Amino acid sequence: MTATLLGAAAGAAAAVGVLLVVVAWWQVRRPTPAMRVDPYLSDLVPVRTRASSTVGAVYGPWLRGAAELVGRLTGGTASVERRLVRLGSPYGVDAFRVQQLAWGAAGFAAAAVLAVLVWSTSGGSPVVLLTLCGVGLVGGVLGRDSALSSQVARREERLAEEFPAVADLLALAVAAGESPVAGLDRVLRVLRGALADELGRVLADVRTGHTVPAAFDALASRTGVASIARFAEGLAVAVDRGTPLVDVLHAQAADVRESARRELMESGGRKEILMMIPVVFLVLPVTVVFAFYPGLVGLRLSS
Structure with missing residues (x-):
């Protein structure tokens, strides 16, 4: 079972590496104007800016495409844009969609770890475990949206x-x-x-x-x-x-x-009923016990 898990992890890592190489080759094969001009500005642009622009050029289109897909699946951008404006957020809808992807990936990773632990210890149906991973992904995406609403309400x-x-x-x-x-x-x-x-x-x-x-x-x-x-x-x-x-x-x-x-x-x-719960179930029984218990003890002693 351990060898199977190690083989699955090695295969997943190799697949991710191949995917990154293919994406980077595709971006270099069709460079943007910014990538063409960047070598001639190497003495003017800081190294951190150049690195971040290169990373954005390589992974930016994929992230934007995934963010647009998340936006279509979650119901558009009008509500998100309105809440970001009310929050006074410095980033836009695209950055928020990327954050949703990150939260979804974190939820998927947590669900995948849980599924692997369940499968390695007690087994289980692969369909159920895959469903658990999908629930983790969706829960992460929707959790970021709910967190945005909570931030807006608190502000x-x-x-x-x-x-x-x-x-x-x-x-x-x-x-x-x-x-x-x-x-x-x-x-x-x-x-x-x-x-x-x-x-x-x-x-x-x-x-x-x-x-x-x-x-x-x-x-x-x-x-x-x-x-x-x-x-x-x-x-x-x-x-x-x-x-x-x-x-x-x-x-x-x-x-x-x-x-x-x-x-x-x-x-x-609205909370008046909730405020009565400790009175009815805590204060009142204690009061009754203190009122009647001495008389009950006196009756027992006299009998």
């Missing part, structure tokens, strides 16, 4: 928590006589967090030539937090029409705090 929770303080600080800066852009710049000097990154993008858009209403409209379109979207839209309208900004900002902060309080009360109401 939006942080944005909602940071927003009231930021709105109050911006209202104070505007009330002191500064413009919205100058007040935003002053707030960003002392602010750290996810919301600071989003407002930093707004400030960068304004400094690169966008109007203030357009920059805040872009913030409203890319965020998934309703309160921040309303804040950005209200601020854009206030700047565009000359509405007093201080009242708008204070009203937005008060609205967010009231919304957070209402959500907390609703969450407490």
Whole structure:
């Protein structure tokens, strides 16, 4: 059995080596313009950049093709692109698909190791073991998608928590006589967090030539937090029409705090039954035992 496993591993390694050689030969046989120009720029381009570009040239087409296949199988790129924008991620859909491939390969490897251990110890049906490997592959791909959704949800929770303080600080800066852009710049000097990154993008858009209403409209379109979207839209309208900004900002902060309080009360109401479980099954039985046990002992002694 051990010799069979070693032979299977050696055969798989040889097959992977042959595949890599064929892929590299095919890429060198049809070089891209970047590969043609790269030798003439060897004294200008760092060695790490040249190595990464060579690796990308050799394996990039295969990875992009596999990533496109994963995208078609998982339902397109619109949802992923929207979630990446809401996350503020620096990479795009193609890089995310490559990460999904990596997660899928890790899941397949873990399932394959488990299948080999089961087969070497107690045997089993090859169909079941292959199905287990397929489940590991699919689970890894879908797990990366689920992790992206969880990251987006956690980031939006942080944005909602940071927003009231930021709105109050911006209202104070505007009330002191500064413009919205100058007040935003002053707030960003002392602010750290996810919301600071989003407002930093707004400030960068304004400094690169966008109007203030357009920059805040872009913030409203890319965020998934309703309160921040309303804040950005209200601020854009206030700047565009000359509405007093201080009242708008204070009203937005008060609205967010009231919304957070209402959500907390609703969450407490939904978890009221769960909160009764320790009371009914732990506290109440202990109370009953402490109340009746001394009387029961007294009855036994008297009898």
